[in-house]
Amino acid sequence: MERAMEQLNRLSRSLRRARTVDLPEDNETAVYTLMPMVMADQHRSVSELLSNSKFDVNYAFGRVKRSLLHIAANCGSVECLVLLLKKGANPNYQDISGCTPLHLAARNGQKKCMSKLLEYSADVNICNNEGLTAIHWLAVNGRTELLHDLVQHVSNVDVEDTMGQTALHVACQNGHKTTVLCLLDSGADINRPNVSGATPLYFACSHGQRDTAQILLSRGAKYLPDKNGVTPLDLCVQGGYGETCEILIQHHPRLFQTVIQMTQNEDLRENMLRQVLEHLSQQSESQYLKILTSLAEVATTNGHKLLSLSSSYEAQMKSLLRIVRMFCHVFRLGPSSPTNGNDMGYNGNKTPRSQAFKGCWLPQIKGLAVQFLMEPLELLWHSLDEWLALIATELTKNRSDSSSSIASLLLIQKGASQQDPASPCPSDVIGAESSGELAATPRESLSHELVEKPDAGADGEDVISVTANRLSAVIQAFYMCCSCQMPLGMTSPRFIEFVCKHDDVLKCFVTRNPKIIFDHFHFLLECPELMSRFMHIIKAQPFKERCEWFYEHLLAGQPDSDMVHRPVSESDILLVHRDSIFRSSCEVVFKSNCQKLKQGIAVRFHGEEGMGQGVVREWFDILSNEIINPDYALFTQSADGTTFQPNSNSSVNPDHLNYFRFAGEILGLALYHRQLVNIYFTRSFYKHILGIPVNYQDVASIDPEYAKNLQWILDNDISDLGLELTFSVETDVFGAMEEVPLKPGGSSILVTQENKAEYVQLVTELRMTRAIQPQINGFLQGFHMFIPPSLIQLFDEYELELLLSGMPEIDVQDWIKNTEYTSGYERDDPVIQWFWEVVQELTQEERVLLLQFVTGSSRVPHGGFAYIMGGSGLQNFTIAAVAYTLNLLPTSSTCINMLKLPEYPSKEILKDRLLVALRCGSYGYTMA
Amino acid sequence: MSETYDFLFKFLVIGSAGTGKSCLLHQFIENKFKQDSNHTIGVEFGSRVVNVGGKTVKLQIWDTAGQERFRSVTRSYYRGAAGALLVYDITSRETYNTLTNWLTDARTLASPNIVIILCGNKKDLDADREVTFLEASRFAQENELMFLETSALTGENVEEAFLKCARIILNKIDSGELDPERMGSGIQYGDASLRQLRQPRGTQSQTKQQCSC
DSSP: OHHHHHHHHHHHHHHHTTOOOOOOSSHHHHHHHHHHHHHTTOHHHHHHHHHTOOOOTTOOBTTTTBOHHHHHHHHTOHHHHHHHHHTTOOTTOOOTTSOOHHHHHHHTTOHHHHHHHHHTTOOTTOOOTTSOOHHHHHHHTTOHHHHHHHHTTOSOTTOOOTTSOOHHHHHHHHTOHHHHHHHHHTTOOTTOOOTTOOOHHHHHHHTTOHHHHHHHHHTTOOOOOOTTSOOHHHHHHHHTOHHHHHHHHHHOTTHHHHHHHHTTOTTOOHHHHHHHHHHHHTSOHHHHHHHHHHHHHHHHHHHHHHHSTTSOHHHHHHHHHHHHHHHHHHHHHOOOOGGGTTTTSSOSOOOTTOHHHHHHHHHHHHTHHHHHHHHHHHHHHHHHHHHHHHHHHHHHHHHHOSOOHHHHHHHHHHHHHHSOTTOSOHHHHHHHSSOHHHHHSOGGGTTTHHHHOSOHHHHHHHHHHHHHHHHHHHHHHHHHHHHHTSOTTOOOHHHHHHHHHTHHHHHHHHHHOTHHHHHHOTHHHHOHHHHHHHHHHHHTSOHHHHHHHHHHHHHHTSTTTTOSSOOOOGGGSEEEOSTTHHHHHHHHHHHSOHHHHHHOOOEEETTOOOOSHHHHHHHHHHHHHHHTOGGGTSEEEOTTSSOEEEOTTGGGSTTHHHHHHHHHHHHHHHHHTTOOOSOOBOHHHHHHHHTOOOOGGGGGGTOHHHHHHHHHHHHSOOTTSOOOOBSEEEEEETTEEEEEESSTTGGGSBOOTTTHHHHHHHHHHHHHTGGGHHHHHHHHHHHTTTSOHHHHTTSOHHHHHHHHHOOOOOOHHHHHHTEEEETTOOTTOHHHHHHHHHHHHSOHHHHHHHHHHHHSOSOOOTTOGGGOEETTEEOOEEEEEEOOOTTOOOEEEGGGTEEEEEOOSSHHHHHHHHHHHHHHHTTOOOOO | OOOOOSEEEEEEEEESTTSOHHHHHHHHHHSSOOTTOOOOOSEEEEEEEEEETTEEEEEEEEEEOOSGGGHHHHHTTOTTOSEEEEEEETTOHHHHHTHHHHHHHHHHHSOTTOEEEEEEEOTTOGGGOOSOHHHHHHHHHHTTOEEEEOOTTTOTTHHHHHHHHHHHHHHHHHTTSSOTTSTTSSEEEOSGGGTTTHHHHHHHHHHHHHHHO
């Protein structure tokens, strides 16, 4: 290149001096003199230079070894090209990759050069090293006009490249309609397979070239799979090319069923097939109905297969749910009507759940057509119903009659299905399993002798264990189908009726295998009335599982739940001021759309560049600190100094209820996006968020003295004390004492030994709830915008704290250092040694549970365990000895941070009992 | 990718408990006798692609439990069946006597066009026979059923039973008596007809090679 520039400079200098230059002697230098002129098509200069020189016009130069003729053809320098040809340049000279000047002219669409080359009898049939000919090049780029000229000279329009691809293949792949037509008119083989068996139609489909596919099919292209059996339809579906699928189906109506059957493929890209079905369903109302009916049929078959005990549960379950998901998706779309048919076309950005659209069709098809659509599925629901009824019968039979033959049958079935069909000796396999009797029984007598044998208690369970998963998956499918006929957010009465009808069996399922709830009973989260029936079972499940379920469901409603943090557009960025973080955040959050905030948050501080997750975290951190800033008077510190709750006097700030809503929104938003906040609330406020009633012990966190008094009232007989308490209290409202009745006419009702519990409860509610009810309501209004109440109730107050504020770090060494021992324990006692060893072995989560169990708080105060607060000031963590009796669990007194640890005989027992206490401790609260 | 066939037929296997329905299905699909057969729980499922009269047909077979307690569950599978094997045990008159009940179920719950073949199973146990061939074939004739005696143990007539049933259905489709497009017919089209051209292409390239040798 340098040399070329130098030559060029020399040349221009000489031109300026109006003198001709002589071409250098050696070809290599000469060619670089000529090349720029050829590129600029300065044929006169070239002609002049060449006239008296011995330059070899076929001299190949450069890395790719091209001649000047290549350069001319490539650049469209037609005059130079002719000149060079006249000078004897070889039109078929091939460069290092085998390309002739004609190839280059064809590739770049140099029409004139191409025709000149042909005039000078350039060979159109030459292949380059990849086997490509000039027509391949024209076809790739869709240069139909040139192809017309060229194709008459071509001996074989079906000439193949090294991959066996013809010009028609590449034209189809790129969707050049006129090129395809031209090639077909020139006799190209419409069904020609390449080396892997792919035909032109296959290529058109693999790239979703609808028009090209249309041309091919109308010209009689055959529908052929490649050598691996992949069909054009497979490709269309893989790519989500609805329009191309439609064309295929128009020409081969039976492919419709194939598309429907594809819903069963495990290795399917579901969203692509859904796109295709979406498109197809929008073609006409009859098409829409046909798709739904067919999907319903496939779903029913799959559901029945799932109910066959020998089928694979995993595969069939996934298949059924996938098909039903697609069914519901299409169902919700509704058929297109002539008026909106156009804008519902396939373009990828329509909104399928458009309410207006939905509104206009639903009433029309609701009556007869829905019935018709659902008919195949009704068979499945009928089977489901019969199955559940059958199990219910067996259960009652089991309860009354100890020998149930079905149960033992199921037992046998289970054993049999565990064994490999090819394995000749079943008893070995079964023998390894739990059922001892079964293994001992010779194969021939399996059928009847066994019936009486197994003990009944376990049998009833076994009926369920083999069918529960399968039936539950079908129930899930049933729920999905019921729901898609209902407006969003409403539960179908039919489904509620169904659950009520089979209440016993369903409860039996989940008691036996609670995982079913998380796997299949998502409906519970959407229907509080059904949820309450299962709540006790759900709450007994590990925190982690509930957490996963919570988030899975929380994000399930999002349109792109698979993309958690999407890039946000400039207008959606929350721009906040650092110096007025509370007010400016409040403003931008109130202005923002709740749905958008759910999709992702982006925060930028005014005058700062930073964006991204780090900034979002920082924002939550600073903002949560500001929310509890005493200057706003929104929250007050509780007695222990680390937790907060709404300030009953927050109304000094006139806009306080809006601010509570804001605080609720921030907390909800943080939870939604799994961000932690830097606030710890009182136990009672967490209960308020959860909707759990508070009890008198919760008072301790805001007024320990008062809590002690309440405790005393409960603990002692008050009949003869003459307390003269009535059902009313005096409260301090900005200095003035006001008497507030606890219930109607409360000031004239005396508190007695009989009604003292009620008094304690009411007085607690007054102090803890009624006094801050408007604030709580404001907060919840904001919080529920992001977190539905039905979901948050999966947790208790301790877990809610963990969710909102995260897992605190616990330094076990510091803990050991600041622990006291009492009632007989010494630091060196083996039980104490075991205890700390166990603590070391616990997970971080379990240690937090332990800390919560004993202190009521999940956090260690600033400065460590030395600063743990009790009901009245500093109070070290204390372990007290309790005499051991069998199965005795550890207990605690949270107000004095005391763990009452029985003197366990071994470390194993200690660990086991401690863990039991921790897992149950959070739920049942008994006063120790 | 997906299986290739011209038609899919939904089949049922019905009859009293212990007549060998599951063994017939197993013999048909696996080509061997199921040694350690237990009572079927609910409904089991099997499928096989067969060639009948030049057509490939996928048989989707639902093998029902014979025991009375499952009757309500199994009944929900009847609808949309194109064909059924009604099975009794030639060594048990009791299973023969209940045939009318099964037949009534099939006729009332399944499609009216359902093609039923009566199978007297356990043909290998001729010594213990309680139902004669003649008697059963008379019953079949009266009720417009096809009839075969089968043995799931030896495999005798098992294939025939399924194929015969499929053949009759195909005939009915050809004669227009059955419309596969109708809902609940228990018949579906496959897309095999579209793929048949794949084979000739393969053979073509083979012959080409032979020529060039």
